[in-house]
Amino acid sequence: MSQPLDNLEPKAVWKYFDEIRKTPHGSGNERPLGNRVMGFARERGCETAIDDAGNVVVRVKASPGCERAPVVVLQGHLDMVCEKNASKVFDFEKDAIGLVRDGDWLKADGTTLGADNGIGVASALAFMEPKGAAHGPLELLFTVDEETGLNGARGLKPGFVTGKLLVNLDSEEDGVFYVGCAGGQDAALALPIATTASNAGWNCCRVEIKGLRGGHSGLDIVHNRGNAVRLLARTLIALGREVDLCLASVEGGDKHNAIPREAAAVISVAPGSADTVRRIFDAQLAGFRNEFASAEPDLALAMTPITLPATVLDKASRDKVLALLLGLPHGVLAMSRDIPGLVETSTNMARVRTGKELTVLCSARSSVASALKGVVAQIEAVGRLSGATVDVHEGYPGWKPNMESVLLAKARKVWTEVHGKEPRFTAIHAGLECGIIGEKFPGIDMISLGPTIVSPHSPDEKVSIPTVARFFGFLTAFLAALTRN
Ligand SMILES: [Zn+2]
Missing domain, CATH: 3.40.630.10 (Zn peptidases)
Structure with a gap:
């Protein structure tokens, strides 16, 4: 044979x-x-x-x-x-x-x-x-x-x-x-958070952004796909402008080199605000679908009622968390000056978790050493503005x-x-x-x-x-x- x-x-x-x-x-x-x-x-x-x-x-x-x-x-x-x-x-x-x-x-x-x-x-x-x-x-x-x-x-x-x-x-x-x-370098942020007792009688739910395509944070970042953590932060900030909102936790993403496909938050709102919540979520989802169009055909925003947790973040912590998740850079930051279509510098807001503190992992890449330093410095600066400590990991050169x-x-x-x-x-x-x-x-x-x-x-x-x-x-x-x- x-x-x-x-x-x-x-x-x-x-x-x-x-x-x-x-x-x-x-x-x-x-x-x-x-x-x-x-x-x-x-x-x-x-x-x-x-x-x-x-x-x-x-x-x-x-x-x-x-x-x-x-x-x-x-x-x-x-x-x-x-x-x-x-x-x-x-x-x-x-x-x-x-x-x-x-x-x-x-x-x-x-x-x-x-x-x-x-x-x-x-x-x-x-x-x-x-x-x-x-x-x-x-x-x-x-x-x-x-x-x-x-x-x-x-x-x-x-x-x-x-x-x-x-x-x-x-x-x-x-x-x-x-x-x-590209070279790469990760930065881990830790933001102290404080909690307070939940408001009795408020309605609690788990909000999820899901169905995103994610992909490799180096090879796929050029496609400008959605980052579930970012879209969740935008949704909650929009909601917080219209209703009194408590945030209990937020989590999304996993590996440093994967663009987050899913993110979820536990929130509570005052009784009687259900219609407003639905209207704002519908508007956000319609906006995202239009914005990402064919890049994210299965983008979804889901809301599931759950029991109210004993504690939620206090208002100052809530605002810092959401601002940080909106303010940290994500995506393509510069294209190559020499090679058409090549991403020179990018960063991935890769993972977020709430425990005793909020932790966020960011993973930056660039083929130009000084540009990599620049984006890591930007992540550090935004982190410090919010009151987070920032641990910059040892990177590898491009x-x-x-x-x-x-x-x-x-x-x-x-x-x-x-x-x-x-x-x-x-x-x-x-x-x-x-x-x-x-x-x-x-x-x-x-x-x-x-x-x-x-x-x-x-x-x-x-x-x-x-x-x-x-x-x-x-x-x-x-x-x-x-x-x-
Ligand atoms: Zn190989």
Whole structure:
């Protein structure tokens, strides 16, 4: 019976990918694959090293005559996201990833495939094979724990690689080079709140904004979708202008990198104000539907009567909470001056909870370091105005697109020669390892590319087989071209 990888080209890439998929390598469990990679390297006579974080480097000697070419770093990450369908029985710490061929696509059998970044790692390893095209000295850099927070890259130490040119192999669109990414920084606000006894006889209800599309706070922020927390604050402020309103609690959002899809508040109003409440909610909902139109087709505002809680926020706390949730920045703050359609700076008002105090988590991103500082300072300023304390977390740096990059110019030329068509250059409004690597190794010139991978991080992940050959064909020609001056 034929196997899914039979007759696929380039043979060396698929051979290594086959080894990778048989070796468990979920995030945090990269050591078996790291050891495997070092084993292959030693068999090929290459030097290897591993650092405290578990990152691995393999030093591949130059082809004869190319010893004086610049050292090029080929970089990918060892770990994969482990996701499976609920019905699939699978142990990511033991089992080999199953493969399914579907025409020009390769996918797994009910699990993530790990083409992200297994194809990148396999492609780098393929340059250890003795009979390839000419290349200069190579450093194959394999990081750990990329998927849970770029942690391997964060652990890199000076000198682990020496090359000044780096090709990151972790992008996912054929013919598209990434030349920049966003840095990020979170800020956690804590606002002291005071409570008072509920007014006896008042009507209490839970108000919910729901049905929003949410999405990734980096990649989807450009769509200008609604933030459920913000819309809830606007609704309650509108209501408070017309009726006497008590606020008992508010909560919404969850992860720092997800745009809040749902938010809810517990409120109480004086008896007899039900009609006003309904009228204002209807007007708010109609306004939001018009405002967001096709961006939020399922936006809903629901109200459910509940029993009156013993306490509510006092008036001063209520006003500060609502003002803070309305005043904190959210969404796209600036578009790139260099790359059309790319978000440069944004922030996500990601999560709000009431307990002993009100806590709000904001998550800012920018490809420009000073702009990131600027938006975090703005969040701090608004927080302090309301009386909140603000804890700014350690961030990670961005990678500002350098359209003058020598590596980029050469990549453009070689891609066009090999594939007969100009590639596209873009950047991503999310974190990449290149942001951190650029900070760890100042002055390094970087580009990022990869074959087409669809639905990474999900059991629907699949890689386009022909684009793997296109990707590797380019890499081979590119490394050869870099030996020539
Ligand atoms: Zn990846």
